[in-house]
Amino acid sequence: MRHLLNTLYVFTEDAYLALDGENVVVRRGDGELGRVPLHTLESVLSFSYRGASPSLMGACAERGVALSFYDRKGRYLAGVHGEQRGNVVLRKTQYLRSEDEDQSLPIAKSFIIGKLFNARWVLERAARDHSMRIDAEAVKAASRSIGYSLRAIETCPSLDSLRGIEGEAASVYFGVFNELILRGKESFFFDRRVRRPPTDAVNAMLSLFYTVLASDCASALEGVGLDPYVGFLHVDRPGRRSLALDLMEELRAAIVDRFVLTSINNKVVDSSCFEQRETGEVRLTSDGRRTLFEAWQDKKKEQITHPFLKEKIPRGLIPHVQALLLSRYLRGDLDGYPPFMWK
Known part of the structure; x- marks a missing residue:
């Protein structure tokens, strides 16, 4: 049975998501708002307009972590998808x-x-x-x-x-x-x-x-x-x-x-x-x-x-x-x- 992992929600509008080692890092300007180990996540939902780094998107796709982007209204914009599973x-x-x-x-x-x-x-x-x-x-x-x-x-x-x-x-x-x-x-x-x-x-x-x-x-x-x-x-x-x-x-x-x-x-x-x-x-x-x-x-x-x-x-x-x-x-x-x- 699949295990329920955590979901990271990013609401800070000008936050930028990046990858540092095996961690998702949320940055704002020159400061760091927080970091979460990638292996503890099953999804990341970002309501920020600044987006995410290509390295983080690649890591999420490789590890099967759903990375989704929304606008301020909560409307779905785009998502990162890795290699298709199944047959x-x-x-x-x-x-x-x-x-x-x-x-x-x-x-x-x-x-x-x-x-x-x-x-x-x-x-x-x-x-x-x-x-x-x-x-x-x-x-x-x-x-x-x-x-x-x-x-x-x-x-x-x-x-x-x-x-x-x-x-x-x-x-x-x-x-x-x-x-x-x-x-x-x-x-x-x-x-x-x-x-x-x-x-x-x-x-x-x-x-x-x-x-x-x-x-x-x-x-x-x-x-x-x-x-x-x-x-x-x-x-x-x-x-x-x-x-x-x-x-x-x-x-x-x-x-x-x-x-x-x-x-x-x-x-x-x-x-x-x-x-x-x-x-x-x-x-x-x-x-x-x-x-x-x-x-x-x-x-x-x-x-x-x-x-x-x-x-x-x-x-x-x-x-x-x-x-x-x-x-x-x-x-x-x-x-x-x-x-x-x-x-």
Whole structure:
């Protein structure tokens, strides 16, 4: 079983990442902000505009450390990738299936089944635990509607039809998402999903951590030999990591949505963690990002029992386990791809 190593987050905007021996060194001007042994890391996420040295990028590629670059808004810019792992037979199978809708559809259905199951459970848990503090009837009604969508997937005849079912269910889910926010309603009011740019604090957090999760999924897929750019549900586009987005669908509610809600409801963040731009965009401050990513890293270390493997793993390994299960299915070792369905 793969071991969960550390992730280095660099938020200082004018920091420069370099390699000194076997250490990642973060520099600012003539000073050194810190250093971390490279062998203790599985990924480096940099929000700095100054970038990194070629020697560090080469070392990360050689050692399989994912090095990703983001802008201040949390938008993914680029990543460093080493020699591709896995074998050509697996990727050929992936490419052939992605071109055949009849073969893509069962895999895409599994992704969306996982997504809707987890979204429904987020609602069910809120209705069970906080029935006196929320509009429980509205939340239960949304859960029932998503349950109907889950059943509709069984007889769904095409990818376009599947996307329609997913889109309708997502609209129902986010239609009651504000009910799940129990504290700080004056600062954390959710009206609807707004992506680019996010215009409220909740959307700002969702967008940022969906991006981070997509990068984790891409690294996991590369680690088992799959091409993160060739998907089964999301349409292929230049620069789009379609398979990473596919895999992320089933993990959104279970990993990111619950994390964002917990961060708000447990007062990990408050209004001081956000700033509003003249354009109307809301983004996290440097201190806000630092606070949230510390909580995110702690959350990744929590142990859970994987619902399919029945083994205890850190939360941070969920994308890696799902990528492994997907590769086993494509190799013919499993009869179907088992999505991550968490309670």
